[in-house]
Amino acid sequence: MPDVNPAHVSDRFIIDNDDVIQNLYPTPIYSSKVGNFDAIQEEMYSALKKTEFEMNPCWSSHYLSDIWFKLNVVKEHQMNVFVEELSKHIINYCQYLNYNGNCSIAESWFSLFKKGNYGHIHHHGATDISGVYYIKTNGEDGNLFFETPNPHLGTSKVFSNLTPRHEYKPEEGNLMLFPGWLMHGIQTNTTDNERISLSFNVSFERTVIHDK
Secondary structure: OOOOOHHHOOOOOOOOOOOOOOOOOOOOOEEEEOOOHHHHHHHHHHHHOOOOOEEOOOOOOOEEOOOOOOOEHHHHOOOHHHHHHHHHHHHHHHHHHOOOOOEEEEEEEEEEEOOOOOEEEEOOOOOOEEEEEEEEOOOOOOOEEEOOOOHHHHHOOOOHHHOOOEEEOOOOOEEEEEEOOOOEEEOOOOOOOOEEEEEEEEEEOOOOOOOO
């Protein structure tokens, strides 16, 4: 079988030479308020009443409902109102990404940030889309921040200005979606408020090809 010429791949985009500067390979981040806030909050607080938090002994930075990220609190507590609302936002996000497919929540967990707690820089591995929903926050108890997915920018003095952290203030009822591979973290909660959020991973179905 002959090698495929990379110049002939089908998934390519032809640049318009009329543009002097093009920003290639952007990282779309989705942020939106939910449309059914009261009902979703009721679901969340009902589940939280049955939730016990603990810290992962490997990195004691904040409290979690599942320290090994293997459970699914959304499924366990049948948060159907949230799932229906989330589906709408995933469709909106995927329309921008020009992608269509069946998906489901693979893992989900609650996070609790007391005074002095933070979220270390990390990513969510091979998951397709990761997200967070803010249940309880005063807006000053720890921003979500993202780091550049292109570490090579920082090696150049000319392009290093393109590598600052981008931050989002938490807001009750706000939903955020982003690539699971994107490095992110949560700034230290310096307030007396206990910040609570729901994090989740969304995976899309894969087409399995069986050898004959």
